[in-house]
Amino acid sequence: MKKRFILFILMLFAICEARATHIVGGQLFITHNQDSYYNYNMGLTMYFDALNGNPGAEDPFVTIYVFRKRDNQAVGYLEAPKIERKSVNYANPLCGISTLQTYQITYSATVHLTPTEFSDPQGYYMVWDRCCRNGTITNIQAPGDAGSLFYLEFPPLFKNNANFKNSSPVFPEIKGDYACVNSPFLFDFGGTDADGDSLVYSLITPMQGYADKSNPSAPARGSSNYPRLTWVNGITVDNMIPGPAPLKVNRTNGMLSVTAGSIGLYVFAVQVDEYRNGQKIGTLTRDFQLKVVDCPKMDPPKLLFKPKGKNTYYTENEIITVKKDDPNCFEVMVTDPTVNQIVSVEGATVNNSKNYFTVLPAQFTTKVPNDTLKFQVCLEDCFVTYDNRPIRIRLVAQDGSCPFPLTDTLNIYIRRENSSNNAPSVSTSLGGDYVHVKAGVPVTFDVFGKDPDKDKLALSGRGQDFNMTDMGMEFKPVSGQASVQQKFTWVPPCNAKQGDTLAVDFKVEDMRCEGNPMPVSKPVYFIVDESPNRPPAVRTSLPIQEITYQIGSPQGITFDVLATDPDTNTIVLTAAGRGFDMKNAGMIFEAKSGVNSITSPYAWNPECILLDGQPEQAFLVDFITQDKSCAAATDTTTVKVILKDSGTTPFPEFPNVITPNGDGKNDCFVFQELPADNCQDYFKDVTIFNRWGKQVYYSKVRPNDWCPDKISGGYYYYVIQYTKRSYKGGLTILK
Structure with missing residues (x-):
C-alpha cells in the first residue's frame, strides 16, 4: 500500500475495543527507498503469543505516530496494514515444546516523506503504544495489565542544505528458542545497517507507554520520558533474567548471553544506537521475552x-x-x-x-x-x-x-609431504639478490615465475615489514599458465636513508590446488647508497655574456642557451628577466626539460619604447638550470644586453644637377645617404616640387633614389622631413 504521510492538522481517534493481549515483543523500522517517489518504508515487526493471545486483538493495521524530538510536538501518523504473519521457528525444529508458540507479524507501508518538512536538527521519533503484554511474564509486576511501547528515533531528513538519507538497522528473524535452567544460552540480537553506520547495543528496562486495559489502543503521546515496566522485587536492569550469569549483551555485535537460575518467562529490551562518523543519529528499542524451562540433563559428545x-x-x-x-x-x-x-x-x-x-x-x-x-x-x-x-x-x-x-x-x-606436484621457481633479471640504489635514481628489472608441471601460476611481491605501495614501488600481481613475468619499477624516494636495506619477497604460487597453493619465494635486497649529486651547468653560444645593440640595426639579437648535467638526472632550463617580464619586452625563449643536455634558442628585436626616452638601457637576463635529483642543484648564467640609440648624423651634401639621359651616369637623385633613423629623430617623408610649387614626387618610405626619366628638364626643389629636423635643397634636371 502506498500512502502519503499524513501531517497532523486534526488528530483522528480510532479506538479498537479488543485488547492486543499477550504481546511478546518487536521493534519499529524506517528504511529509505533509493530513487523512488515513495521514498520510505515505515512499519512494525511484532511478536505475538500464538497459544494464549486473543485472536481478535491481532490488528489488521497499526497506527504509528511521529513526534519532533525537540519539543515532543506531534508531526504526523501512518496507518500501516498487516502484510505478513508467520510462525517463529526454533533453531532445532525437533526441540519444540507445546507451551511455546509465537507468531511474527509485520505491518508496513510505503510513503512519501518530504525531506524539508523533517529538517529539525534534533530529529524525530516514532512510537507504537499498545496494551497488553503476556500475563505469565515472571519478572514484572501485573504483566497482563502492562502495555508495550516500541520506540525509534531517526535523524532529520534534510540537514546542511541537502537531503540526509538514512535507514534504521535490519535484524534477522528472532528464533523462538527457550533456555534451560543453569545452562548457558546464546541469543543473537544483532543487526546490520544499510548505510554502514556503527551499531551499539545496551540492555534497558522495556517501555510501557500510556496504553492500558481500559484504553488499549489510544493514540500515542509524545514524551521525553516514557513510563517503564515495573520489575518484581530483586530484579533490575542488571539482572532482568537472574541466575549464575545474568542476561548480558555484547555492545558490539548484539549477542545476548545468559545462564538462568530459575524457570519462568522473562521480558527484556535491547536499545540499539546508530552512529555515523562518531555522531549518534538514531536509536531504537527491541523487546522480547525468553522462556526458561527445566530441561533433562544432557551430556555432549x-x-x-x-x-x-x-x-x-x-x-x-x-x-x-x-x-x-x-x-x-x-x-x-x-x-x-x-x-x-x-x-x-x-x-x-x-x-x-x-x-x-x-x-x-x-x-x-x-x-x-x-x-x-x-x-x-x-x-x-x-x-x-x-x-x-x-x-x-x-x-x-x-x-x-x-x-x-x-x-x-x-x-x-x-x-x-608433497608426493607428485613439482615446485615452481622464481628468478629475476638481476645479476644477484642485492641491488644498490640511490635516492631519485630509477630501478627497473623483470621477475619471472616458471613451473615444470606447466600448472597455473600467480606471481606477486610483498615488502618485508613495509608496504610496497607506500614506498612507491610498482609491481602488479600477475597470473598465467606454466610461466609468468612482471616488471618491477622503483624510484627510491628522497627520504630513503643511506645504509637502509629494504627486502622485497617475490612469490610465485603453484595454483594446481585452489585454496592451498604451493609457494616459492625469492627475496631481493635493496641497499640505499649515498646519492652524491654533481650540479648541472648552463652556458650560451655567445663569446662573452654581454651584448651592445643599437636599436634600428637590421639584425636582431639571437643566440642559443645550453644546459648539461653530468648525471642521469632530469634537468629543467628556464629564464627570468631581472626586474622586467621577458615576454612583455618581446624576448622569445622557451623553457625546456630533458636528460643530460638541453638547447633552447633566444631571440629579441628590441624597439625604441624600451629605452624609455633614455639614450641607453641595460637588461639582465638570468638563464637557470636545475636538476630534479633529491639534492636539487642549480646553475645560472647571466647575459647583459645594452640597448643604445643610434645618435644623430648630419645630412650629406646632395648634388644640385642630374642628367637622366639613360647613360647610367648621374641619372638619379640618390637618397641612400640619408641619415639613419634613431629613437629620437627618424625619417618621415620626402617631397619634390617644380619651380611653380607643384608636387611631382612624394614618399613616406625612405627611398633609395629618384630617377625622373618622364619629367621635363628645369629647376626643381625638394624637402626631406625628419621628426625633429628637415633639409631643403634645389635640383636642376638637364636633358
Whole structure:
C-alpha cells in the first residue's frame, strides 16, 4: 500500500475495543527507498503469543505516530496494514515444546516523506503504544495489565542544505528458542545497517507507554520520558533474567548471553544506537521475552583420536606427520553417553580456503550408553603442507540435544609431504639478490615465475615489514599458465636513508590446488647508497655574456642557451628577466626539460619604447638550470644586453644637377645617404616640387633614389622631413 504521510492538522481517534493481549515483543523500522517517489518504508515487526493471545486483538493495521524530538510536538501518523504473519521457528525444529508458540507479524507501508518538512536538527521519533503484554511474564509486576511501547528515533531528513538519507538497522528473524535452567544460552540480537553506520547495543528496562486495559489502543503521546515496566522485587536492569550469569549483551555485535537460575518467562529490551562518523543519529528499542524451562540433563559428545603407532590419545599440541607413502585415511572416534542419540560430524580446515579431505560416515546413531563410533578422515592429493606449515583440521561433533545441540571440537594439526606436484621457481633479471640504489635514481628489472608441471601460476611481491605501495614501488600481481613475468619499477624516494636495506619477497604460487597453493619465494635486497649529486651547468653560444645593440640595426639579437648535467638526472632550463617580464619586452625563449643536455634558442628585436626616452638601457637576463635529483642543484648564467640609440648624423651634401639621359651616369637623385633613423629623430617623408610649387614626387618610405626619366628638364626643389629636423635643397634636371 502506498500512502502519503499524513501531517497532523486534526488528530483522528480510532479506538479498537479488543485488547492486543499477550504481546511478546518487536521493534519499529524506517528504511529509505533509493530513487523512488515513495521514498520510505515505515512499519512494525511484532511478536505475538500464538497459544494464549486473543485472536481478535491481532490488528489488521497499526497506527504509528511521529513526534519532533525537540519539543515532543506531534508531526504526523501512518496507518500501516498487516502484510505478513508467520510462525517463529526454533533453531532445532525437533526441540519444540507445546507451551511455546509465537507468531511474527509485520505491518508496513510505503510513503512519501518530504525531506524539508523533517529538517529539525534534533530529529524525530516514532512510537507504537499498545496494551497488553503476556500475563505469565515472571519478572514484572501485573504483566497482563502492562502495555508495550516500541520506540525509534531517526535523524532529520534534510540537514546542511541537502537531503540526509538514512535507514534504521535490519535484524534477522528472532528464533523462538527457550533456555534451560543453569545452562548457558546464546541469543543473537544483532543487526546490520544499510548505510554502514556503527551499531551499539545496551540492555534497558522495556517501555510501557500510556496504553492500558481500559484504553488499549489510544493514540500515542509524545514524551521525553516514557513510563517503564515495573520489575518484581530483586530484579533490575542488571539482572532482568537472574541466575549464575545474568542476561548480558555484547555492545558490539548484539549477542545476548545468559545462564538462568530459575524457570519462568522473562521480558527484556535491547536499545540499539546508530552512529555515523562518531555522531549518534538514531536509536531504537527491541523487546522480547525468553522462556526458561527445566530441561533433562544432557551430556555432549566426545571426539577421540589415537595416532597410528601410539597408545595415547591425541592432544592438540602435537603435529601429525603423514609421509607421501602413508595411507591417505586415518580413524577418529566419537562417543556419546545418550542412547539413540543422533551424532553428526563436520570438518573444515582452518588455514586453507578449501578442505581437501572428507569425513565418512558423517552421521551416527548411538545404540548403547557411551557408545563409541568410528569414522574415517581421508586426505585428498591437494591436502599438502609447504614450508613445514601444518594444516589444522577442525572436527565438530554435534548431537540432538535441546534446545541447542551440544558439541565437541577436536583440532588436529597435520604436516603432509608433497608426493607428485613439482615446485615452481622464481628468478629475476638481476645479476644477484642485492641491488644498490640511490635516492631519485630509477630501478627497473623483470621477475619471472616458471613451473615444470606447466600448472597455473600467480606471481606477486610483498615488502618485508613495509608496504610496497607506500614506498612507491610498482609491481602488479600477475597470473598465467606454466610461466609468468612482471616488471618491477622503483624510484627510491628522497627520504630513503643511506645504509637502509629494504627486502622485497617475490612469490610465485603453484595454483594446481585452489585454496592451498604451493609457494616459492625469492627475496631481493635493496641497499640505499649515498646519492652524491654533481650540479648541472648552463652556458650560451655567445663569446662573452654581454651584448651592445643599437636599436634600428637590421639584425636582431639571437643566440642559443645550453644546459648539461653530468648525471642521469632530469634537468629543467628556464629564464627570468631581472626586474622586467621577458615576454612583455618581446624576448622569445622557451623553457625546456630533458636528460643530460638541453638547447633552447633566444631571440629579441628590441624597439625604441624600451629605452624609455633614455639614450641607453641595460637588461639582465638570468638563464637557470636545475636538476630534479633529491639534492636539487642549480646553475645560472647571466647575459647583459645594452640597448643604445643610434645618435644623430648630419645630412650629406646632395648634388644640385642630374642628367637622366639613360647613360647610367648621374641619372638619379640618390637618397641612400640619408641619415639613419634613431629613437629620437627618424625619417618621415620626402617631397619634390617644380619651380611653380607643384608636387611631382612624394614618399613616406625612405627611398633609395629618384630617377625622373618622364619629367621635363628645369629647376626643381625638394624637402626631406625628419621628426625633429628637415633639409631643403634645389635640383636642376638637364636633358
